[in-house]
Amino acid sequence: MPVEEFVAGWISGAVGLVLGHPFDTVKVRLQTQTTYRGIADCMVRIYRHESLLGFFKGMSFPIASIAVVNSVLFGVYSNALLLLTATSHQERRAQPPSYMHIFLAGCTGGFLQAYFLAPFDLIKVRLQNQTEPRAQPGSPQPRYHGPMHCAASIFQEEGPRGLFRGAWALTLRDTPTLGIYFITYEGLCHQYTPEGQNPSSATVLVAGGFAGIASWVTATPLDVIKSRMQMDGLRRKVYRGVLDCMVSSVRQEGLGVFFRGLTINSARAFPVNAVTFLSYEYLLRWWG
Numbered sequence: 477m478p479v480e481e482f483v484a485g486w487i488s489g490a491v492g493l494v495l496g497h498p499f500d501t502v503k504v505r506l507q508t509q510t511t512y513r514g515i516a517d518c519m520v521r522i523y524r525h526e527s528l529l530g531f532f533k534g535m536s537f538p539i540a541s542i543a544v545v546n547s548v549l550f551g552v553y554s555n556a557l558l559l560l561t562a563t564s565h566q567e568r569r570a571q572p573p574s575y576m577h578i579f580l581a582g583c584t585g586g587f588l589q590a591y592f593l594a595p596f597d598l599i600k601v602r603l604q605n606q607t608e609p610r611a612q613p614g615s616p617q618p619r620y621h622g623p624m625h626c627a628a629s630i631f632q633e634e635g636p637r638g639l640f641r642g643a644w645a646l647t648l649r650d651t652p653t654l655g656i657y658f659i660t661y662e663g664l665c666h667q668y669t670p671e672g673q674n675p676s677s678a679t680v681l682v683a684g685g686f687a688g689i690a691s692w693v694t695a696t697p698l699d700v701i702k703s704r705m706q707m708d709g710l711r712r713k714v715y716r717g718v719l720d721c722m723v724s725s726v727r728q729e730g731l732g733v734f735f736r737g738l739t740i741n742s743a744r745a746f747p748v749n750a751v752t753f754l755s756y757e758y759l760l761r762w763w764g
């Protein structure tokens with residue numbers, strides 16, 4: 477089993493993560509809190525109240541976990557394609573796999589990564605939603621003092637299953653949309669690359685960027701539900717499950733609720749996934 481894909485997936489994911497985290501914080505706040513009037517209002521209020529550091533809340537755990545999460549995604553995707561088509565990453569340029577195989581391999585990668593991602597994503601979302609500024613004498617204390625304290629508190633209060641709150645919505649979000657992610661990337665690279673050659677850097681950047689946008693546009697409705705399920709139970713439990721969360725969110729806020737954070741999700745997706753795929757391709761070429 478080639479391990480290069482796992483390592484390339486890890487490094488490329490970390491590059492994208494740091495770049496996209498501030499946008500991700502704004503998105504999570506817009507999806508779960510109704511007090512912001514829009515992207516600009518949310519950004520200004522985070523900056524005024526919590527300083528620049530407010531945008532980077534909850535980033536340390538994703539950085540630590542990206543090694544596992546992205547290497548599972550890219551490694552499983554590539555190895556699933558190897559199983560389905562009997563071609564390695566380099567051979568696939570000369571013998572491109574069918575879109576059905578790419579989709580199935582992407583869905584498999586998405587399905588498996590969701591379970592590795594679930595606890596880390598939960599802790600990220602909980603920390604991103606803490607609006608208290610950095611601790612100053614006399615100022616209100618945030619509920620969680622950091623990622624380890626957050627993980628330990630959830631574990632103590634809700635048991636090990638609590639760490640997987642929202643995991644079902646996350647799996648529903650990631651399984652089909654990662655199929656779409658890889659199909660868009662491979663399809664655009666194939667379209668704009670001469671037969672048998674490697675795609676140019678510009679092609680990889682554009683194809684990666686659009687793969688990010690296509691997958692996040694389709695993922696946003698379940699992303700909203702996932703974030704709400706993850707915040708549920710913080711004080712009292714409101715939703716009975718994914719379907720109940722969907723129905724009551726639509727009842728209270730209308731169908732537009734499914735598009736909360738769509739603009740910022742798409743704006744974030746382009747640069748993050750452009751650099752993720754560029755570093756992924758270069759690392760694999762570098763290792764031959």
Ligand SMILES: CN(C)C(=N)NCCC[C@H](N)C(=O)O
Pocket residue numbers: 489492493496649650653654657688691692695745748749752
């Ligand atoms: C729509 N979904 C869930 C994805 N495209 N997932 C792949 C993640 C890529 C990158 N780390 C990101 O956060 O955009």
